[in-house]
Amino acid sequence: MDTERCKGSVILISYINNKVHEFETLDKAFANNTSNTKEVFWLNINNPTDSDFEFLKGKFNFHPLTIDDCIHKSRRSKINDYNDYHFLIIATSDSHPNNTFSYNNIYVYISSDYIITIHYGESKSIKKIINGIDKGLAVVSNGSDFVLYHILDEAIDQLFVITDKLEEKINILEEESMNNPVQNTLNNIMRVKKSVIKLRRVVSPLREVLNTLLRHDDIITEKYRLYFSDIYDHILRIYDLIESDHEMVTSCLELYSSQLSNSMNKVMKVLTIITTIMMPLTIITGIYGMNFENMPELHAKYSYFIVIFIMIFSSLCEIIYFKKKKWL
Numbered sequence: 001m002d003t004e005r006c007k008g009s010v011i012l013i014s015y016i017n018n019k020v021h022e023f024e025t026l027d028k029a030f031a032n033n034t035s036n037t038k039e040v041f042w043l044n045i046n047n048p049t050d051s052d053f054e055f056l057k058g059k060f061n062f063h064p065l066t067i068d069d070c071i072h073k074s075r076r077s078k079i080n081d082y083n084d085y086h087f088l089i090i091a092t093s094d095s096h097p098n099n100t101f102s103y104n105n106i107y108v109y110i111s112s113d114y115i116i117t118i119h120y121g122e123s124k125s126i127k128k129i130i131n132g133i134d135k136g137l138a139v140v141s142n143g144s145d146f147v148l149y150h151i152l153d154e155a156i157d158q159l160f161v162i163t164d165k166l167e168e169k170i171n172i173l174e175e176e177s178m179n180n181p182v183q184n185t186l187n188n189i190m191r192v193k194k195s196v197i198k199l200r201r202v203v204s205p206l207r208e209v210l211n212t213l214l215r216h217d218d219i220i221t222e223k224y225r226l227y228f229s230d231i232y233d234h235i236l237r238i239y240d241l242i243e244s245d246h247e248m249v250t251s252c253l254e255l256y257s258s259q260l261s262n263s264m265n266k267v268m269k270v271l272t273i274i275t276t277i278m279m280p281l282t283i284i285t286g287i288y289g290m291n292f293e294n295m296p297e298l299h300a301k302y303s304y305f306i307v308i309f310i311m312i313f314s315s316l317c318e319i320i321y322f323k324k325k326k327w328l
Helices: 026-031 050-060 064-071 124-134 144-179 183-213 222-287 303-324
Strands: 011-016 019-023 041-046 078-081 086-095 101-110 114-119
Touching: 019 026, 026 050, 050 064, 064 086, 064 101, 078 183, 086 144, 086 183, 101 144, 101 183, 114 144, 124 144, 144 183, 144 222, 183 222, 222 303
Parallel strands: 041 114
Antiparallel strands: 011 019, 011 041, 078 086, 086 101, 101 114
C-alpha cells in the first residue's frame, strides 16, 4: 500500500490488530469499530492540520506544550514524562539518491495502550515499517514499546547510511586536496563540514533520549529492554563515527590549506630564482646604459661580445649553484 500522502491532504493510517486501516480523517478512524477496541493501536498522522491537533487534544487530553512542539516543528530530540503517557521528539535524517540529506522529526505519544506518531512529509523509517506490516510483520501486536523500537531502529539505520556516504565524500575530498586542490574542492569541504556538524546536532540529543528511555520501566517492558540497549549501542557508535568524520574533514581542510600553501611557495620559489638570475644582468645593462662619455669599454672592438659573455656566464654560474643546492 502506498502510504505517501499528497501535500496539503489529511490521511490517517491506523494500525490495529496488526492490520493496516487507512482513513481520510481522525473522526472516521475513531468512529470505526475496530479503532474502539482495547487492544494496542498505532496511529500515524502525516502532515497534520489544526483540526487534527484539536481532535487529539480532546480525545487524549494531550498537554498543550506537546501540541505546540508538533505545530512549531521543534527540532531537538527530547522526552517528556506526563501522567499517563510520554512525549518524544525523534530527530531523523534521510539520504537521497543525489547524495543529499534531509532532516525531519517524528513526534511520538506513547503509553501502554497506544502509540501515536506525527510527522511532516515522507518518513523513510515509518514507511519501511508500514510496508513490513503489509507483508505480515508482527509489530503492533507485540506492544507499543516494540513499535517504538522499530521506529528508532529504522531511524538509526538511516543515520548509518548517511555517515557512510559522508565518509566516502571525505575520502574523495582528501584525494582532491592532495592531488589537485582547487576552489571547488574548498567549497565541497565546507559543505561536507556543515553536514557533519548538522548531523552531530541531530545525533547528540537522540543519544540522551535513548539513555533516558532505558531508565523508564513504564515505557520499555523487560521483554524488549535488550532491543533498546542494542540501538543505544548503535547510536553511540554513530556518534563516534560522526566525531571521526569531523576530525577527518578538519584534517582535509588543513591538508587543502597546506597543499595550497605549498603550491604558492613553489610559484614564489620560481619567481625568486628568475629574479635572482636576472639581477646581475640588470646591473650590467644598467651600468652600460648610462650616458657617460668617458667609458673606455664602449669603444673597445669586442666590448659587446664580452658583455654578452659575462652575462651568460654569470647566469650559468647561478643556475649551477642553485642546482647544487637543490633549489632547482
